Amino acid sequence: MQVPAPFEYERATSVDHAISLLERLGGTARLIAGGHSLLPMMKLRLANFDYLIDINDLHAELGYIETGPDEVRIGAMTRHRELLESAVLAAAFPIFADAERVIADPVVRNRGTLGGSLCQADPSEDLSAVCTTLDARCVIRGPGGAERVVSMEEFHVGPYETAVADGEILVEIRLPVRPGCGSAYAKVERRAGDWAVVSAGSAVWLDGGAIVDARVGLAAVGPNTTGIPEISAALRGQEPSESLFEQAGAIAARSCDPVTDQRGSADYKRHLAAELTRRTLRRAVERARS
Amino acid sequence: MQVTMTVNDVEVTREIEGRLLLVHFLRDVLGLTGTHWGCDTSNCGTCVVWLDGEPVKSCTVLAAMAGGHQVRTVEGLAKGAELDPIQQGFMQCHGLQCGFCTPGMMMTARALLDRNPDPSETEIREAISGQICRCTGYATIVRSVRWAAVAEAQAAAQVAETTESTEAGEIADAGQTAGAVA
Ligand SMILES: Cc1cc2nc3c(=O)[nH]c(=O)nc-3n(C[C@H](O)[C@H](O)[C@H](O)COP(=O)(O)OP(=O)(O)OC[C@H]3O[C@@H](n4cnc5c(N)ncnc54)[C@H](O)[C@@H]3O)c2cc1C
Ligand code: FES
Ligand code: FES
Numbered sequence: 001m002q003v004p005a006p007f008e009y010e011r012a013t014s015v016d017h018a019i020s021l022l023e024r025l026g027g028t029a030r031l032i033a034g035g036h037s038l039l040p041m042m043k044l045r046l047a048n049f050d051y052l053i054d055i056n057d058l059h060a061e062l063g064y065i066e067t068g069p070d071e072v073r074i075g076a077m078t079r080h081r082e083l084l085e086s087a088v089l090a091a092a093f094p095i096f097a098d099a100e101r102v103i104a105d106p107v108v109r110n111r112g113t114l115g116g117s118l119c120q121a122d123p124s125e126d127l128s129a130v131c132t133t134l135d136a137r138c139v140i141r142g143p144g145g146a147e148r149v150v151s152m153e154e155f156h157v158g159p160y161e162t163a164v165a166d167g168e169i170l171v172e173i174r175l176p177v178r179p180g181c182g183s184a185y186a187k188v189e190r191r192a193g194d195w196a197v198v199s200a201g202s203a204v205w206l207d208g209g210a211i212v213d214a215r216v217g218l219a220a221v222g223p224n225t226t227g228i229p230e231i232s233a234a235l236r237g238q239e240p241s242e243s244l245f246e247q248a249g250a251i252a253a254r255s256c257d258p259v260t261d262q263r264g265s266a267d268y269k270r271h272l273a274a275e276l277t278r279r280t281l282r283r284a285v286e287r288a289r290s
Numbered sequence: 291m292q293v294t295m296t297v298n299d300v301e302v303t304r305e306i307e308g309r310l311l312l313v314h315f316l317r318d319v320l321g322l323t324g325t326h327w328g329c330d331t332s333n334c335g336t337c338v339v340w341l342d343g344e345p346v347k348s349c350t351v352l353a354a355m356a357g358g359h360q361v362r363t364v365e366g367l368a369k370g371a372e373l374d375p376i377q378q379g380f381m382q383c384h385g386l387q388c389g390f391c392t393p394g395m396m397m398t399a400r401a402l403l404d405r406n407p408d409p410s411e412t413e414i415r416e417a418i419s420g421q422i423c424r425c426t427g428y429a430t431i432v433r434s435v436r437w438a439a440v441a442e443a444q445a446a447a448q449v450a451e452t453t454e455s456t457e458a459g460e461i462a463d464a465g466q467t468a469g470a471v472a
Contacts, residue, residue: 039350
């Protein structure tokens with residue numbers, strides 16, 4: 001029987017309450033959202049904390065998807081299933097539904113949250129790759145209601161390490177809305193609902209047939225989910241074409257840093273990075289055009 | 291710490307440790323051993339119960355997190371002596387062999403039918419994709435859920451026709467026909 005080591009359980013009733021509890025309890029306290037990453041780690045004693053602060057009651061405050069003309073705002077407590085089933089999100093960024101369909105399984109998706117996924121900062125984490133692809137901003141709130149907004153690059157400091165400091169909480173993800181956008185996600189896994197061997201997200205912005213901007217985010221091929229600026233540079237101003245996608249795939253393959261493990265060799269993963277980049281770019285362009 | 295939750299419509303209060311998992315609370319503290327416990331890693335789905343009406347893997351939820359919430363287990367599936375159509379379906383279509391995965395499968399299936407009364411075979415397979423059955427090969431599980439869907443649709447149609455309240459016998463009759471169809 002796997003059980004976590006003993007800890008004290010606290011329940012937060014609001015974001016400010018959660019922050020005040022974090023302040024009072026210090027570095028030995030940890031937030032628990034869906035718990036579907038944290039509890040497995042605590043069961044294996046890979047993580048131990050003196051206090052867990054349950055933020056599930058904050059779903060009313062932080063479980064939302066709001067679309068505006070300039071950005072889509074998603075609360076950190078929004079659950080996987082809500083992301084999968086949101087029609088407004090699917091209309092703006094179909095990449096979310098693509099990704100959610102292959103994250104874990106429906107029962108796990110009932111619990112896991114966007115905030116938990118990003119804060120877990122697992123290099124294979126699919127929603128981090130999605131948010132990197134869409135150039136998301138992360139809103140972090142601290143004591144006294146102070147908020148700071150950081151990019152995904154700044155947010156992920158290293159594997160399992162984020163810019164969220166002690167006494168802070170991730171409250172919202174903001175996705176910039178620009179015209180002519182198409183996006184897509186693809187993943188290779190060993191079995192349904194498993195973590196990615198490699199996954200890739202693409203977003204393109206078209207104007208008059210040409211690519212104004214493009215972004216690619218990869219998961220499971222390096223210490224963090226990775227955005228590849230070189231691909232953006234190569235695609236900007238170009239007409240979409242198979243040879244262009246191929247070129248982007250080649251850049252993805254040489255820019256990533258996979259390791260050989262049970263899921264596959266580094267070479268195989270580089271091959272997947274190239275192929276999935278090509279496929280998702282192709283699909284993103286199709287969607288931008290339709 | 292003290293936790294109070296509603297399990298199968300009954301409010302329970304117990305003194306527990308913060309680290310106690312919901313699956314162990316249900317099985318060891320309340321004695322509701324219908325909820326099974328298999329892999330411990332949130333993969334097999336034998337521990338699926340409802341938390342506020344949604345299936346969750348109770349080996350990855352703290353009992354404390356269920357405090358103030360509604361939990362439903364397989365023991366709460368039947369209405370008194372009347373089996374839920376899902377349970378009848380599993381009987382009619384041999385949806386189980388050893389029965390280890392069955393409580394979790396039935397809880398997920400019930401939640402599926404509540405949201406989608408007419409799921410396709412693909413939708414059923416998708417719904418239970420986080421749950422492992424080592425015995426049946428899934429075909430009979432899928433058939434059982436379809437049986438329940440058809441039985442419920444027929445029972446509802448009958449109710450609409452006669453505008454009489456549905457009786458246990460009618461569900462069973464409708465079910466028999468459904469079985470023949472499926
Ligand atoms: C069987 C299984 C399969 C899975 N497969 C996949 C998969 O294929 N792809 C994938 O991407 N993921 C997968 N996951 C992970 C799943 O998506 C997790 O639910 C998710 O990564 C974490 O979300 P959570 O809400 O459960 O976070 P928790 O486990 O509650 O928290 C994770 C971490 O984030 C911190 N945290 C949570 N919320 C906040 C916040 N608002 N502010 C600051 N810190 C916070 C916590 O303190 C903790 O350190 C899988 C999980 C399981 C159990
Ligand atoms: S025991 Fe909970 S998923 Fe296997
Ligand atoms: S009936 Fe034996 S595991 Fe499903």
